[in-house]
Amino acid sequence: MEETALNLVSEGAGVAVATAWSLGAHAAAAELARQLAPHDLAGLVVFVSPDYDAATFAAEMARRFGATPVVGCTTAGEITPDGWSDGAVVAIGFLRQHFAFIARPILDLANFHVEAGRELTKQLRAELSAARPGFAGRGLFGLLLVDGLCRREEAVVTAVQMALDEIPLVGGSAGDGLRFERTFVIHGGRAYTDAAVLALAATDLPFKTFRADNFEPTGVKMVVTEADVEKRIVKELNAEPAAKEYARVCGILDDTLDAFAFASHPVVVTIGGQHFVRSIQRVNPDGSLSFFCAIDEGLVFTAARRRDPFEGLATLFGGIEEELGEVDLYLGFDCVLRRLAAEREQIAQPMSKLYRAKRVVGFNTYGEQYTSMHVNQTFTGVAIGRKRTAAP
Template sequence: MQPARWLAVGSAHGLDTRAGARAADDALEHGDAKLLIVFCSQSHDLPALLAELRQQAPGVPLIGCTTAGEIATAGPSEASVVVTALGGEGFAVETAAATEASQDLRLAGARVARCLPVREDLPHKVLILLSDGLAGDQQEIVRGAYSVLGATVPLVGGCAGDDLRMIRTHQLYDDDVLTDAVVAAGIASDAPFGIGVRHGWRRVGEPMLVTASAANRVYTLDDRPALDVYLKQLRVDEPADRDQEWLARLALTHPLGLARPNGEDQVRFISGGDFVERSLSCIAEIPQGALVWIMEGDALSVLEATDAACADSLAALDGNAPLGVLAFDCIARRGVLGDEGIRREIDRLAAVTSGAPVAGFYTYGEIARTRGLRGFHNQTLVVLSVG
């Protein structure tokens, strides 16, 4: 007998196209799948991979993206494919995609938010968003989705990666490999969803005033070139062969913290900079006049945040055991934890979920809006528990 609701995860290592088929075989435990969610390495032949997946599950809606590393129940990996399938009459799913998103990110968020199913018998809802984190101010996507759905529907998801090259990411939608896009799945369920959001970073050094910025680019801090101030605070000498990858790797473990009125810093991932005009580029907006700090963390603080995010997520399930967990974990946290630490982190996730499957990826930014308008995060772990 088919269960009323089910969720399963499959994963496969290797860059051959059959990796997708192997992962899908494990995820498709039942014959009434409503959705496939795919996370994979940028190194795959993406059109061929999608063709394999579609052959395994013809007609099943599919969303996904490339990553900066994949997460499955067995642990973190690279150059792999992770497939999550969910189905059963207790779920209803609709999907959508918005291309050329960078031309109007707010409009892209609004367009895909309209895919949420309307079913009175399935009162619990969530919108999963996967976006191109290199397309501009990601908070605009959240604002656009919020303008359609309001405060009653939580938003959750992450920004696609390209193994830290910071050049181009890809989003997957049914048969298509996209870039500069937002893809979404609106899910309605007869059981609750739970979301947990924690980062584990703390302020270091002196505060800096953003004296010139526009959207997600910071030009000056304390009236001096932003890149110069940032490197001076870190006491780092700029190498002769400087490039975007060098700066991105440095910024992985030294994000900016943006002071908020509620006293909780919002973390901003520095994705690159302009070595001529000496500016910094972030994944989301840093408003002029804001007070910012350089942030740091260690393995202990990051793992404590993991535990707290899981606990918050599970507490929202009203006592139900989770069917599965999706984790959207910033690549920067991976940089702090190291190879051994990320294995411990995923082990903790799996242990807390009492055997429920885990899937996810290392992101360039995280989405979690459960209250208020703001819902874009950096250097943060977002956990979605499916009840």
């Protein structure tokens, strides 16, 4: 596919986007550097297909962009200026004129402690203030990218949001296509597993973080009666083998329990009067179910039904644009199961066209971060507007 660049640096804009479809990590990094060379960047976020060697790509990006912070992760699909894609690399550059940007990795998540995460976040906030003294940007938001197979997202996002106070946080869990073998986050020229990357951005541009899904709860309940909490595996629902009971409740044939079925028949939990999807990753040989999100014995799942995804997105985009005015970019973290559901229902092409029309750029995730929550089958992100000019 032909390389493209989305030039968003007309007056008042603060981001530049580049994409590449190349034969290898070296070529992809070179192409991104060529497209972004004219711009003075405060920071760069990259989403890279698992078809590329993540370590080589990370090293090449650091070599080509020097002191500019480069963070990112591998994907389960990319959202480019041309819509949904596979096999691409997409880069979002934050222009120094409108942004201050700082990032740090959070390593060894297997031994992560909430207090350490809070302290790291507080230090990063202080470093951001010191990095650009006199920068006029007052609005702050955080981006959190996490190894999508670490099973530690809930602890990390909770710790980070506690230290951020009222600063909004969004992000996504790194993907590996549909292989579920190994995912990477990128920082400082290296690709890490069992890690996360936290970036903080200050800006003088209007922005808004968001969360949307297209499900509504039914009256059908399932209770987790046996689980391996650490591994996010549900062994029994309603005191029956989990996969068999889930299929019965949702009206699915046992032999069709695959990613497409899970995408079309999610379960939700209710927290604080709001519903949040708890997506199933796979059915295991013993009939248990592995989940993308934390689970616990006694947790009550509610079967959910899909709503028209276009209606929900129209409401989301309309509300944001009414508040911000013209939106230059929606940096989006879109669950891979949303994309699979769209493919199964044969609406992937119009969904991709809608993302293209609305200037959505990002990646398909193994889970999404929103404030203090790790969620599934959701579209989260941050909309970035243009510099507002005073009325004459």
